[in-house]
Amino acid sequence: MEDNDLLKVRLEKIAALKAAGVDLYPNDVKPQNTTAQIMAQFGDTDSETLAQLTQKFSIAGRLMAVRSFGKAAFVKIQDRKGQMQCYIAKNILSEQDFFIFKKLDIGDIIYISGKLFRTKTNELTVEVESLRLMAKSIHPLPEKWHGLTDIETRYRQRHLDLISSPAVKEIFYRRSLIIKLMRQFMDTHDFLEVETPMMQPRAGGAVARPFKTHHNALDQELYLRIAPELYLKRLVTGGLERVYEINRNFRNEGISTFHNPEFTMMEFYWSYATYEDLMSFTEELFGFIAKNIFEGLKFTYQGTEIDMTPPWRRLTVKDALLQIAGMDPADLTDSTKAIAFARKAGCDAKETDPLGKILMAIFDEVVEKKLVQPTFVTQYPVAVSPLSRRSNTDPEFVDRFELYISGREIANAFSELNDPADQRDRFVQQLKEREAGDDEAHEMDEDYIRALEYGMPPTAGEGIGIDRLIMLFTDSASIRDVILFPLLRTKQE
RNA sequence: GGGCCGUUAGCUCAGCGGUAGAGCAGCGGACUUUUAAUCCGUUGGCCGCGGGUUCAAUCCCCGCACGGCCCA
Numbered sequence: 150m151e152d153n154d155l156l157k158v159r160l161e162k163i164a165a166l167k168a169a170g171v172d173l174y175p176n177d178v179k180p181q182n183t184t185a186q187i188m189a190q191f192g193d194t195d196s197e198t199l200a201q202l203t204q205k206f207s208i209a210g211r212l213m214a215v216r217s218f219g220k221a222a223f224v225k226i227q228d229r230k231g232q233m234q235c236y237i238a239k240n241i242l243s244e245q246d247f248f249i250f251k252k253l254d255i256g257d258i259i260y261i262s263g264k265l266f267r268t269k270t271n272e273l274t275v276e277v278e279s280l281r282l283m284a285k286s287i288h289p290l291p292e293k294w295h296g297l298t299d300i301e302t303r304y305r306q307r308h309l310d311l312i313s314s315p316a317v318k319e320i321f322y323r324r325s326l327i328i329k330l331m332r333q334f335m336d337t338h339d340f341l342e343v344e345t346p347m348m349q350p351r352a353g354g355a356v357a358r359p360f361k362t363h364h365n366a367l368d369q370e371l372y373l374r375i376a377p378e379l380y381l382k383r384l385v386t387g388g389l390e391r392v393y394e395i396n397r398n399f400r401n402e403g404i405s406t407f408h409n410p411e412f413t414m415m416e417f418y419w420s421y422a423t424y425e426d427l428m429s430f431t432e433e434l435f436g437f438i439a440k441n442i443f444e445g446l447k448f449t450y451q452g453t454e455i456d457m458t459p460p461w462r463r464l465t466v467k468d469a470l471l472q473i474a475g476m477d478p479a480d481l482t483d484s485t486k487a488i489a490f491a492r493k494a495g496c497d498a499k500e501t502d503p504l505g506k507i508l509m510a511i512f513d514e515v516v517e518k519k520l521v522q523p524t525f526v527t528q529y530p531v532a533v534s535p536l537s538r539r540s541n542t543d544p545e546f547v548d549r550f551e552l553y554i555s556g557r558e559i560a561n562a563f564s565e566l567n568d569p570a571d572q573r574d575r576f577v578q579q580l581k582e583r584e585a586g587d588d589e590a591h592e593m594d595e596d597y598i599r600a601l602e603y604g605m606p607p608t609a610g611e612g613i614g615i616d617r618l619i620m621l622f623t624d625s626a627s628i629r630d631v632i633l634f635p636l637l638r639t640k641q642e
Numbered sequence: 643g644g645g646c647c648g649u650u651a652g653c654u655c656a657g658c659g660g661u662a663g664a665g666c667a668g669c670g671g672a673c674u675u676u677u678a679a680u681c682c683g684u685u686g687g688c689c690g691c692g693g694g695u696u697c698a699a700u701c702c703c704c705g706c707a708c709g710g711c712c713c714a
Contacts, residue, residue: 153686154652154668154669154685154686155652155667155669155686156652158668158669159668214677214678216675216676216677216678216680217673217676217679218672218673218674218675218676218679218680219673219674220673220674221673221674221675221676222674222676223677223679225677234677236675237674238674239674240674254667254668255667268675268676268677269675269676270675270677272675272676274675288652289652289653290652290653290667291653291654291667292652292653292654292665292666292678293653293667293678294653294666294678295654295655295666296654297653297654298654299649299653299654299709300709300710301709301710302653304709313653403643405712406710406711496714497714627710637708637709638707638709640707640708
């Protein structure tokens with residue numbers, strides 16, 4: 150299924166260019182300027198001053214528009230930072246260069262050089278003195294005005310999306326900036342950036358289904374990691390004390406506007422800190438990013454103003470269930486009552502489930518979407534937190550929080566469980582749930598317990614979903630809009 | 643996994659039981675200061691795929707594929 154006629158025309162042009170001795174894919178010219186740099190430097194310079202300039206400028210990029218008058222033309226060249234208008238005139242170019250210009254198509258990569266001037270309408274423009282074809286394009290680009298709107302094509306052929314939509318390009322520039330800012334913030338606070346295994350013999354550190362793979366030489370099953378947690382805490386035990394990792398996690402679960410099977414997470418561990426320290430730290434980190442991007446702590450996400458001014462709301466899971474879900478205090482301690490409430494709220498709950506799990510199912514169904522402004526939900530049931538430290542005030546709950554913004558979980562953090570005996574008990578409990586049919590329950594990890602037995606300092610750790618954070622800071626409705634190549638089903642012909 | 647929606651020219655979209663339309667892009671022509679340039683002319687379609695209903699299907703029905711949104 151090829152665009153036959155359009156392709157044929159371009160192939161004829163290629164033949165004509167070749168016959169005239171034109172190299173279609175040279176690599177011997179380097180542009181000395183970018184469109185953005187010229188604009189920044191001469192955007193305010195008047196015509197008279199420009200006319201005095203003897204300096205030549207050269208830019209390269211994709212030909213995006215041609216307005217031709219026969220013997221002259223205005224064209225737009227787009228490079229990584231923007232677009233610039235250029236003026237082509239037959240009496241300025243060499244005969245060969247003008248011949249090449251006439252054979253160009255929108256979408257070709259070209260190089261031009263010349264002097265700057267202002268047009269009648271005062272637009273800063275390069276008067277082209279010489280021109281090179283740098284790479285021939287044989288497929289037509291999306292329409293110039295509407296651009297590319299077909300969502301499937303946008304994700305499958307992201308190059309077309311990036312070429313035709315400056316707003317998309319802007320999102321990925323901002324994504325890079327946000328991650329840079331996070332690194333800067335962590336480095337400033339004396340955290341060490343590390344990399345831990347993506348392929349693990351046991352997929353631990355979170356509650357999720359893993360992807361499975363196989364190493365041939367070792368003849369061993371391996372899992373793509375669902376979290377780096379257990380490795381990062383080994384490093385804390387090893388004395389690194391403050392570590393962070395920004396990298397991909399893989400979870401073999403459904404795809405939605407908030408879930409991609411591979412997603413980016415920043416996880417960090419901070420010795421001698423508690424989950425309460427992490428709340429303040431998170432407020433500072435998010436504030437640091439927001440101030441750099443928005444020059445303030447308030448911004449709009451999908452039509453709703455989000456205010457990141459600290460301190461953020463803090464409430465316990467229990468209080469959230471009482472105040473927001475409208476549960477009765479008796480429902481929180483009685484499994485039968487909790488199950489009845491859960492069923493009424495429309496979530497499944499099995500009689501065999503521990504109470505804590507049932508409560509969290511109600512939380513996810515009823516409370517989550519109502520937490521629009523930044524909110525730390527604290528004190529999770531121990532049953533759903535196999536790696537968190539028990540609370541000193543109530544051992545059935547743990548010193549943990551999840552951060553919700555715009556009704557979505559953005560971060561998960563807790564004071565780490567560093568008592569190896571308790572950790573073993575938790576793993577044993579998880580094994581029981583696995584045997585009861587919960588294939589997401591955590592596996593036993595003897596190596597990890599052994600590491601804890603050497604003594605891990607009291608530590609707090611946090612994971613922040615980078616893609617979701619970037620959605621928030623780019624006002625994106627879908628996680629696919631902040632991931633360059635989101636997973637799609639392979640198309641079969 | 644379920645529900646709803648979409649798939650028509652390279653792109654953006656109309657059409658809707660009687661055999662395919664527009665704009666942009668392309669091609670030919672005019673034009674040396676345009677800004678989605680303009681003006682004249684013009685090429686281009688397995689109407690996602692497979693069945694069915696019908697004298698006749700892009701249109702109605704069923705299935706499939708891919709995508710979107712919502713739900714689990």
